[in-house]
Amino acid sequence: MNVTKKLVLTSALLFAALPALAQTPTVSPNAGRPKASTLDVACIQAAVEKRDSSLISATDVYASAIKSALATRKDALKAAWALTVVKERAKAIRAVWDAWRNSSKAARNNYNEARKRAWGQFYTDRKSCGKTAATEDTSTSGSDAHL
Numbered sequence: 430m431n432v433t434k435k436l437v438l439t440s441a442l443l444f445a446a447l448p449a450l451a452q453t454p455t456v457s458p459n460a461g462r463p464k465a466s467t468l469d470v471a472c473i474q475a476a477v478e479k480r481d482s483s484l485i486s487a488t489d490v491y492a493s494a495i496k497s498a499l500a501t502r503k504d505a506l507k508a509a510w511a512l513t514v515v516k517e518r519a520k521a522i523r524a525v526w527d528a529w530r531n532s533s534k535a536a537r538n539n540y541n542e543a544r545k546r547a548w549g550q551f552y553t554d555r556k557s558c559g560k561t562a563a564t565e566d567t568s569t570s571g572s573d574a575h576l
Contacts, residue, residue, distance in 0.1 A: 468565070472558035480551035484573055487543035491576075494536035502529040544573050 502525055509521035548570035555562045 468559040468561045469557075473555065473562050476551050476554035476558060476562075479554065480547050483547035483550070484544060487540055487547065488576055490543070491536050491540040494539070495533060498529060498532035498536065501532070502526075540576075541574070545570055548573075 505525040505528070506522065509518055509525055512518040512521055552563075
């Protein structure tokens with residue numbers, strides 16, 4: 430009888446514990462997301478503001494340089510086409526297009542340098558904004574390369 434009581438008691442305890450063992454663990458809705466305490470939101474917002482303001486300024490400078498180069502090209506081509514000697518006209522037209530190519534290339538190079546500086550500063554600033562600042566936004570300076 431002693432063995433029977435032990436068997437009944439063990440079965441009762443096991444039967445009582447089964448619902449607790451069968452429950453699935455609850456998953457937090459924020460599971461897998463970084464903790465807010467590891468990110469300084471104001472810091473990253475300031476870094477984005479600084480980067481994008483620099484990019485806007487660089488884009489304005491680039492657009493202004495291209496507009497100026499186009500206006501110069503337009504006037505120079507009109508003057509070149511007015512030349513009556515064919516060889517002089519051809520030489521002048523080539524010179525206009527060379528000047529345009531050099532001006533537009535210089536504007537593009539200046540924009541790219543400003544873009545790289547803005548992104549480089551952003552990468553530096555972002556480091557002080559918390560552990561997850563660099564992993565949550567994986568965009569790179571190439572994002573703005575083809576404006």
